[in-house]
Amino acid sequence: MTSLTSRRRSVSAVLAAALLGGCGIQIPTDPDGTLEEIRASGELHVGVSPHPPFTTLPPSEGQPPGGSEVELVSAFAETVGAEPVWVVGGEEALVKQLEKGEIQLLVGGLTEKSPWSTKVALTRPYVTTPEDGEQVKHVIAAVPGENALLSELERYLDGEGGR
Secondary structure (H helix, E strand, C coil), rough: CCCHHHHHHHHHHHHHHHHCCCCCCCCCCCCCCCCHHHHHHEEEEEEECCCCCCCCCCCCCCCCCCCHHHHHHHHHHHHHHCCCEEEECHHHHHHHHHCCCCCCCCCCCCCCCCCHHHEECCCCCCEECCCHEEEEEEEECCCCCHHHHHHHHHHHHHHCCEE
C-alpha cells in the first residue's frame, strides 16, 4: 500500500508531464475573442469623453480627438495591429456602449472613483502627464469580463506606455 505522500507525488508528476507535454490542456489566451476580433477587423473602437487636458476634441469634424490619454490609446492600438475608431460622447452613454460591446475601450480623464467604475473592467491606475500634477490616478475602461485586450493594455501600460 502506497503512502499519501507518494500518491501526491505521482499525481503531481502526471500533472506536470501533462502540462509540459501539452497533453491537450490549454488555457485560452483570448477567452471572449475580443482581441482576435480587433485584429481581424483592424479597428479598435474607443469611446472618448472630453476632459481636457486628458482628452480634447478638435474644433472641426472629421479629425481625431487629442490629449495624453488619446495619444496613449492610439499608440496601444498600433501594437495590436488596429486603427482607433473614435466614438465621442458622455461617459454614461459610452459606458452603456462598452457594456454592449459596441466599443472596446473608454478614455477621458477617468478615475477609479467614477460612479460607473463597477460596471466595467478598469486598468490599474496610472498617473498621466504633468498637466494633472502627476497626482490623479487615471484608468482606461475596457469591456467587462476576462479578456486579452485588457491584459495587452495592462502590459502596454506597465511597459513603454505607462507613466
